[in-house]
Amino acid sequence: MRSILKASAMALVTSAALATGAFADGHQLSGEMKIFLDTSNPAPRATFEGVIAQFDEMHPNLKIETTIIDREAYKTQIRNFLTANPPDVATWYAGNRMLPYVSTGLFDDVSDLWTGELAEELASTKAAMTIDGKQWGVPYSYYQWGVYYRKDIFDELGLSVPTNWEEEKANCQKIVDSGRKCYTIGTKFLWTAAGWFDYLNLRTNGYEFHIALTAGQESWTDDRVKKTMANWRELIDMGAFIDDHTAYSWQEAIPFLVDGQATAYLMGNFAVDPIKDAGLTDDQLDFYQFPLITEGIPMSEEAPTDTLHIPSGAANKEAARAFLKFVASPEVQTSMNASLGQLPVNNKSSVNTDDKFAKAGFEMLNKAHALAQFFDRDAPAEMAKVGMEGFQEFMVRPDNVDQILQRLEKARERIYKN
Amino acid sequence: MSTASLARSEYAPENRSWYKRNEISVTPWLFMAPAILFFLVYVIIPIFQSFEISLFSWDGLGPREYIGTENYVELWDDPAFYTSLKNNVIWLILYLLAIPAGLFIALFLNQTVFGIRLYKSLFFFPFVISQVVVGLVFTWFYDPTFGLFNTIIGWVGLGPINVLGDPTYVTYGIIAAGLWPQTAYCMILYLTGLNAVDPEQIEAARLDGAKGWKMLWYVVVPQLKPATFIAFVVTIIGALRSFDLISVMTNGGPFGESRVLSFYMFEVALSEYGFRMGYGAAIAVVLFIIMLFFISYFLYSMYKDERGR
Numbered sequence: 242m243r244s245i246l247k248a249s250a251m252a253l254v255t256s257a258a259l260a261t262g263a264f265a266d267g268h269q270l271s272g273e274m275k276i277f278l279d280t281s282n283p284a285p286r287a288t289f290e291g292v293i294a295q296f297d298e299m300h301p302n303l304k305i306e307t308t309i310i311d312r313e314a315y316k317t318q319i320r321n322f323l324t325a326n327p328p329d330v331a332t333w334y335a336g337n338r339m340l341p342y343v344s345t346g347l348f349d350d351v352s353d354l355w356t357g358e359l360a361e362e363l364a365s366t367k368a369a370m371t372i373d374g375k376q377w378g379v380p381y382s383y384y385q386w387g388v389y390y391r392k393d394i395f396d397e398l399g400l401s402v403p404t405n406w407e408e409e410k411a412n413c414q415k416i417v418d419s420g421r422k423c424y425t426i427g428t429k430f431l432w433t434a435a436g437w438f439d440y441l442n443l444r445t446n447g448y449e450f451h452i453a454l455t456a457g458q459e460s461w462t463d464d465r466v467k468k469t470m471a472n473w474r475e476l477i478d479m480g481a482f483i484d485d486h487t488a489y490s491w492q493e494a495i496p497f498l499v500d501g502q503a504t505a506y507l508m509g510n511f512a513v514d515p516i517k518d519a520g521l522t523d524d525q526l527d528f529y530q531f532p533l534i535t536e537g538i539p540m541s542e543e544a545p546t547d548t549l550h551i552p553s554g555a556a557n558k559e560a561a562r563a564f565l566k567f568v569a570s571p572e573v574q575t576s577m578n579a580s581l582g583q584l585p586v587n588n589k590s591s592v593n594t595d596d597k598f599a600k601a602g603f604e605m606l607n608k609a610h611a612l613a614q615f616f617d618r619d620a621p622a623e624m625a626k627v628g629m630e631g632f633q634e635f636m637v638r639p640d641n642v643d644q645i646l647q648r649l650e651k652a653r654e655r656i657y658k659n
Numbered sequence: 660m661s662t663a664s665l666a667r668s669e670y671a672p673e674n675r676s677w678y679k680r681n682e683i684s685v686t687p688w689l690f691m692a693p694a695i696l697f698f699l700v701y702v703i704i705p706i707f708q709s710f711e712i713s714l715f716s717w718d719g720l721g722p723r724e725y726i727g728t729e730n731y732v733e734l735w736d737d738p739a740f741y742t743s744l745k746n747n748v749i750w751l752i753l754y755l756l757a758i759p760a761g762l763f764i765a766l767f768l769n770q771t772v773f774g775i776r777l778y779k780s781l782f783f784f785p786f787v788i789s790q791v792v793v794g795l796v797f798t799w800f801y802d803p804t805f806g807l808f809n810t811i812i813g814w815v816g817l818g819p820i821n822v823l824g825d826p827t828y829v830t831y832g833i834i835a836a837g838l839w840p841q842t843a844y845c846m847i848l849y850l851t852g853l854n855a856v857d858p859e860q861i862e863a864a865r866l867d868g869a870k871g872w873k874m875l876w877y878v879v880v881p882q883l884k885p886a887t888f889i890a891f892v893v894t895i896i897g898a899l900r901s902f903d904l905i906s907v908m909t910n911g912g913p914f915g916e917s918r919v920l921s922f923y924m925f926e927v928a929l930s931e932y933g934f935r936m937g938y939g940a941a942i943a944v945v946l947f948i949i950m951l952f953f954i955s956y957f958l959y960s961m962y963k964d965e966r967g968r
Contacts, residue, residue, distance in 0.1 A: 316931040320720060341934055345720035429824075429912060485803040487824030487913035496804075617932070626932035634914035637826075648738075655733075 271302040274560040275328035278307065279315035284514050288580045296567055303560055313430075323347040327554035329561040332381075335369035335546040336614035337455070337621055339377055342550075348377045349551040349558065354565060362587045363569060366546050369614055378550035379565040381574070384583040385602030386436060386543040386615075389512060390505035391498065392527040394421070406444075406472070406534040413481050416504050423481040425503035427489030428636060431629035435616035436507055438632050439543055442469045444534035448541035448611040455619035457657030461649040470646070472534060474639045487637060495519050507531070509545065513598050514582055528601050539610035545618060546586065627652040706947065713940035719928070723937070730941035739915050740942070743923040746830050747899065747949070750919060753834045754841060754898035758890050761845025762883075766875075768846070769853045779850065786843035794907030797836035798823065823909050826916035833904050833917060841897055845890040852886030853879075888960070895953050899946070920946045 280289050286309060297305050308328070310318060315332075322328065323342060333339055342348045355367065355376040366380045395401070395412075398419055403409040413423040428434045443451050446465045453459045454466070476482065483497050492515060497503040499519045506512060516526060533540065549568060551561045567573060574585035579593035584603055592603045606612065617625035631645040678685065713730055717723035734740050768779050785793065801808050801822040812818040822832040856879060864878045880887070902921045905911060911918040911926060918926070920942055926932075928939025 313931075317929060324720065341718060341720060345718070347720065429910060431912070485819075485821035485824050488801075488803055488821050622932040622934055626926075630912075630914045633912065637913060 269302055270300045270560045270563055272557050272560065273304045273306060274330065274557050274564065276305060276307045276330045276564070277315075277322065277328040277332070278309045279312045279332045281309055281311045281315075282511070282514075285581055288577055291580070292568060292573060292577055295573075296564055299567075300560070300563075320347075323552050323554070327552035329551065329555040329557045330564055331550050331552055333378065333548055333550050334614070334618050335366065335378070335380060335548050336618035338614075338618040339548070339550070340372060340621065343372045343377050346553055349553045349555065350375045351378060351551060351562070351565065352376045354379060354562060354569075359566065359569060362571065362589050365588065365612075366586050369546050369612075370548065378548040379569045380546045380548045380586040381568050382578050382581055382583045383544045383546040383586055383606075384510035385606055386440070386507070386509050386531075386545075387602070387605065388505050388507050388529050388531055389498075389516065389598075390527055390529065391501065391521075391525055393525045394501060394504045402529045403532045405532050409532045410475060410479070413476065413479055417480055421501065422483045422497070422503040423476070423479075423505060425483050425494045425497035425506050426486045426636075427491045427494030428486045428633045429488060429490050429493075431626075431633050432615075432617055433491050433494075433508075434632035434636055435625070435629045436509075436543070437473065437636075438469070438628075439613060439616050440507065440531045441473050441534070442466070443541050443543070443613060444531060444538065445469045445472055446535070447538040448613060451541070451613055452619065455616065455624070457621075457624070457653055461646045461653055466646060467642075470635065470642050473635070474642070477636060477639050482636065487633065509543075510583055510598055510602055523597060528598050530605050540608070541611040541613060542606055542609040543615055544584075544606050544609075544612040545615045621656060623656050624649075624652060627656075709940045709943045709947070711940075712936055713938075713944050715937045717936040718934040719936045720934075726937070730938050733938065734941055734945070739918065739923060740920075742915060743918045743920045743942075746917065747919045749830055750834060750837075750898040750901055751895065753831070754837065754894055754901075755891075757838050757841035757845045757894050758887065760838070760842045761847075761890060762849050762880075764842065764846045765849035765853060766879075769850060783843050783847055785840040786847070788840075790840070790903040791907050793836055793840055794904045797832070797839075797904075798908050801832055823917075824913050826913055829909055829913065829917040833901075833908055836908065837897075837901060837904050841894060844893060844897075848886045848890045848893075849883060852883045856882045892957050896950070899950055899953075920949075 276293065278286075278289055280286050289309075290307070293305055293307055297303070319331065319333065320342070323331070324347065327347075333342070339348060352375045355363070355370075360367070363380065366383065367376065370376045370378055370380065390402075394416075398415055400412045400415060401408075403412050416423045426433050426437070439451065442454070445468055450459065450465060454461075459465075483494070483503050486494065491508070491512070494506070495512070495516055496519065498506050498516065499521055506516075513526070517523075530540070530542075549565055551558055551565065555561055568577070569587060571585075571587045571589035574587040574590035575593075578585040578590070578599070579596070582593075582596055582599060584592060584599060584606065592599050594600055613619060616628065620628060628649055631649050635642055635645055712723075714725060714727060715723040716726045716729070764782055768775065768782060800806050803809060803819050803821040803824070808822065809819040812820065820828060822828045860878060860882070861874075864874055869878060900921055901919055902925065905917055905919060905922045906925075909917045911922050915923075924939045924942040924946065927935045927942065933939065
């Protein structure tokens, strides 16, 4: 009897203390909050679970229900749950990828969060989150793309990090001569080939052309696109890419890098975690910026931004907004991205300096002329699909280049006509 | 007139309910009602809805816009559509190999030796496991770096062939994977069919000196006609709705060369980059018409059989 009394007294005291704590935080959040996440890979999953637990602790009256969906499956499921059974918070991507949901009113306008201090802190991604002059979500992380290479093999062959296209090709020739391939890649799911196209195009023609092309304002049969393809072809003809890449996913392409059959991988920073898991150490794996191709074109980078959104059908928008603010705050951004191995979006956060890849990426992106999202986030979905299929075909049958570009041009005429 | 009313009052009470009076004709409909309802809601009405949606330009989320037959016009000179159609035809033809293969395995297994039940279940096994698993197993089998397939053809000095990454082989590679469970299915159909083969006819044929191929072709196979018919139906329909293997093994690639109509429909309407419900519906309509051709043939021959009896 006594113990029960004691326990309930304790419970009362703690709940009172927690309640005052919550009151001190502003006002109390209550009810339920449903969060849908696409962070199914181990590191992001653990990170988000940690952040949510932290938020949960701050708001004892709020019941949080988290659903983690496989990253690929999420991409097709999102439209179903947004229309049928919307959560309060959902992950998605910046840029044109959110357009279908913004234009149909499925994402809530969160411009009210983009005011005051927070807006300044997140300024670098504001453009990518803006459609029709309003903001539709809050970024939680972004990451650089670049060339991840085997430093030990480079040392063995006496190669140095290339800074321009000639050096890149010269390096590659030596690597090929040593019986290896320069780059591993798995194009089964197409988008990896778009990474190559984007970088070659950004370096050959610049960021402004990339944006105009993905926005449908430039022709695919333009000489500038042909120049990009010609540069790409130089590598293909050299035998720079691994054979049979059409059969692999990006993860399945990792072993070629790990066992030394290929020496480099053009990828996003999320690849570092699985590459290290596969057995490479920081001494063996390093990173360099994609080298300059056309003299005088300022260096722009790919930096896809991962975002959180509030569906317009959300039941608890108050809690959702508080969560978005919480995730965007400098401290949470710092700790979250340190465990993600990615870069914080908030400019008051700091990068984990123990992580040489995050550090290198942060420095590179700070110096960048402009940041592109990625081919399939800058171009509308249909164009992205047709385009990436074309890139994959080009990597296998480079002779078909004219035919492929004509097909893309035809698709462009249809897709952007509205 | 008076006799009739007299008879009724004599043999049947006037106060029988409407249901009691119509019991014989109503009951079957009552029993069928749930099935009819669900068939209407999930099959018949969606067919007409597909026809309707195929006339619109619609992303599945926002408002839709009537565009008449524009989707079909576009389909007419869409190379991806013809690739899918061509692959569908290849699927239809090669998938039928499951029928003779199933028959021969069934004949082989139709004997009484020790442990035959175990052998039968082992042969039936691929049909029991999920198509997704079949797809994964074959993906690894074909893998150009560690796959068993390339090791085997390496022994005879061939290869390596990147089956699933090469546009010329990819469809055949997937069909081979599909034939594995489909053959097992046909085998089980024939095994049950063989139980019904009349031993007296076999005996009689044997007395007349029939054996080997002639016995099979003129005596056994005609008696297996019902099993053949069902095997034919399930194989044709299986070939036309082949989707899961393609999705698992190649995702339609490389560059769309292994797509079939059902997969292409999924891709343009429902996949990651697909937001064209109208165009997808137009593909569905074309697929429906192809299927309708076979289905009406099957229904017709079933009808003929029933009447012939």
